[in-house]
Amino acid sequence: MCLQRSVTAKPFTTSAAAVIASGVVYVADTIVAPATPAGAGAVAIIRLSGPMALQIVRTIWRPLRPRVELRPHELVLGVVNDPETGANLDQAMAVVFPAPDSFTGEDVTELHCHGGRYIVRRILSVAVSHGARMAEPGEFSRRAFLNGKIDLAEAEAIADLVAARGEAALAQALANLSGDLSKSVNDLRAKVIAIRAHLEAEIDFADEDIALPSRHQMADEIERLIGDVARLHDSFTRGRLxxxxxxxxxxxxxxxxxxxxxxxxxxxxxxxxxxxxxxxxxxxxxxxxxxxxxxxxxxxxxxxxxxxxxxxxxxxxxxxxxxxxxxxxxxxxxxxxxxxxxxxxxxxxxxxxxxxxxxxxxxxxxxxxxxxxxxxxxxxxxxxxxxxxxxxxxxxxxxxxxxxxxxxxxxxxADGAGERIAISRERHRDDLAAALKALKLAHRSAISMMPPEIVAVDIGGAADALGRITGEVTGEDVLDAVFREFCIGK
Ligand SMILES: Nc1nc2c(ncn2[C@@H]2O[C@H](COP(=O)(O)OP(=O)(O)OP(=O)(O)O)[C@@H](O)[C@H]2O)c(=O)[nH]1
Ligand SMILES: [Mg+2]
CATH class of the missing domain: 3.40.50.300 (P-loop containing nucleotide triphosphate hydrolases)
Structure with missing residues (x-):
């Protein structure tokens, strides 16, 4: 179940820093959101990420036993308090994950409180009044991507894992989260880029006597790549099922x-x-x-x-x-x-x-x-x-x-080749279709002995299309589309 925003975001006022990662700029303010679904439960987790994550927890939470220090990755029992009114809000465990060894790559803290709607709302509002901002849907995962902790296909695998409704979907999402799909796409892209490097060498050293693969060897390699990309493209039906x-x-x-x-x-x-x-x-x-x-x-x-x-x-x-x-x-x-x-x-x-x-x-x-x-x-x-x-x-x-x-x-x-890896998203299928189209054009140009510049254009198109799957090549619009699907708190 997706969480609804329950606290109005407040303009951020302290130490926001512009971070440039993967070519995309983001303001590294401190975000907060429940990481558990809305509704009553034994425990709810409130997660903060950003430069003030630790400071906010130190302000609104204190350990139950005096002089106990918060050490990385260790849960400590304490009390959440509203410093403005002095009222205790709940007993809660706190844990800190200092940057860069955290999910987002930033300082992350979590408060594990009792799972009551009102408790969660109160703690969120106290965190916001001390400098945090309510996170947008998928913002934690987006930051994990921007800080190089996960690639785009792995971020999508987290969403698939949470949404899995059977063993097959679970196994697929876990494999993709472990990087199986990313590795397979990256391997294909590396081969495409190697062909482009040969073409560039052909352009740059046209007059020199250096050994480069012949056009026929290149066409054969492109043909093998077409087969591999097509197999991954066709795994969509299995992934969808x-x-x-x-x-x-x-x-x-x-x-x-x-x-x-x-x-x-x-x-x-x-x-x-x-x-x-x-x-x-x-x-x-x-x-x-x-x-x-x-x-x-x-x-x-x-x-x-x-x-x-x-x-x-x-x-x-x-x-x-x-x-x-x-x-x-x-x-x-x-x-x-x-x-x-x-x-x-x-x-x-x-x-x-x-x-x-x-x-x-x-x-x-x-x-x-x-x-x-x-x-x-x-x-x-x-x-x-x-x-x-x-x-x-x-x-x-x-x-x-x-x-x-x-x-x-x-x-x-749907799985003639018995592939283990499967894509499950239309975005992946469309990028693989674009890569296939570009590779087929490159193959045709290669066998008809077109100048290397012409072949290189299509080969470059295939490399870009493959790079979009993992986010190696990306823009804000793709990120917006991917992370918009996520719940708040993911
Ligand atoms: N003896 C017997 N009767 C059955 C069996 N299955 C269904 N019925 C009876 O057949 C009648 C119709 O069953 P439904 O399941 O409503 O049939 P339906 O195909 O959904 O019918 P519609 O919704 O009208 O298209 C009921 O009286 C059922 O009790 C069966 O295996 N054996
Ligand atoms: Mg019926």
């Missing part, structure tokens, strides 16, 4: 048991179930975890031609859910013969190539059976067929296994 989840739409004609199936998969009574066809009017979504991926299940309105206006609007949403889905559970009532309504619902799966990946579910296996897997195949669905009873729970385990296998196959499709 881990971060956002795999969308699964439960589709079928009315009354086949879609809502019952949704409830059985979730293990809770989430969707309304009745014997009246047309019960579900709106798409209902909920999430389970399978194979380390969040699975966003969507129960939909049964597809049929008749129905009132509300039902027709619901069915329009069903088509949208199907179009947005990564996977479709085509659901049938196996106790009655297939009919035109089933076939119409199946158009979602087989018609117009909306989604190729489908699992056919034959529900109501507890009743006398009228249709089987062969009937489904004859109707044109080639997907795996699973027999279940949403009522008794029979076959739900097998359906989960089949779903996990289908998720594996979607992820595997």
């Amino acid at each position: 881990a971060r956002e989840g795999v969308r699964v739409a439960i589709i079928g004609k009315p009354n086949v048991g879609k809502s019952s199936l949704m409830n059985a998969l979730l293990g809770v009574d989430r969707a309304i179930v009745t014997a009246i066809p047309g019960t579900t009017r709106d798409t209902i979504e909920d999430t389970i975890e399978l194979g380390g991926y969040p699975i966003i299940l969507a129960d939909t309105a049964g597809i049929r031609a008749s129905g009132d206006e509300i039902e027709r609007m619901g069915i329009a949403r069903t088509w949208k859910s199907a179009a947005d889905a990564d996977l479709i559970l085509a659901t049938f009532d196996s106790s009655v013969p297939l009919d035109n309504e089933d076939l119409a619902a199946m158009q979602v799966c087989i018609g117009a190539n909306i989604r190729p990946l489908t699992v056919a579910v034959l529900n109501k296996s507890d009743l006398p059976q009228t249709i089987d897997a062969a009937a489904i195949r004859n109707a044109g669905i080639t997907a795996a067929v699973i027999s279940v009873s949403a009522l008794t729970g029979d076959g739900i385990g097998a359906l989960r296994t089949e779903l996990a296998a289908a998720v594996d196959s979607i992820v595997g499709e």
